[in-house]
Amino acid sequence: MTVETIGWNTAQRRGFGELIARSWSDAGLRLRYEREPAEVLAEYDIHLAAGTTAPALPPSPGELVVETFNAAEAVPPPPCMLSICFCLQPDVKR
Template sequence: MTVDTIGWDMTQRRAFGELTARSWLDTDFKLRYESDPLSVLAEYDLRPAAGQDAPALPPEPGTELVIEMLTGSAGAVPPPPPPPCLLSLCFCIYTPRGALR
């Protein structure tokens, strides 16, 4: 079963896309989906129809993954706020006093 054949609407497909991206970034989350997919799907308000299995997670991309929040045309409903940051990097350059002469 794949998300293409399960019959979900666009909102459900987007939620599954978020779930998929999180599984690519968080190994523990991916393992939890693999062991108990129905409870993880329920966290995203997703439920397969009666008699259907949970969709398989797509394979991880072979290249860098970029996730962007896109806006629609003028007058479109504003997008939801971005999800919380899963990772941030900070580069600080420190030079002790007296080191530069």
């Protein structure tokens, strides 16, 4: 099952992308998602329709590099060296 097949909107897909990125660096979050996916998804403002199965998290990439990015200092922005990039805001409370 993919995110597209369950009809999520853009905000929900972004929230799931953030969850994926965080799960790659937080094994506890990944384990919690495996045990209680609906509760973890709700923390990202994603609510599954009745009878809908939560999508599996993709496996962690072989190597994960986390860098602090300050958009005000990057003109033009640096190129993305991965097939998937996320901007996480550590000050956002979930």
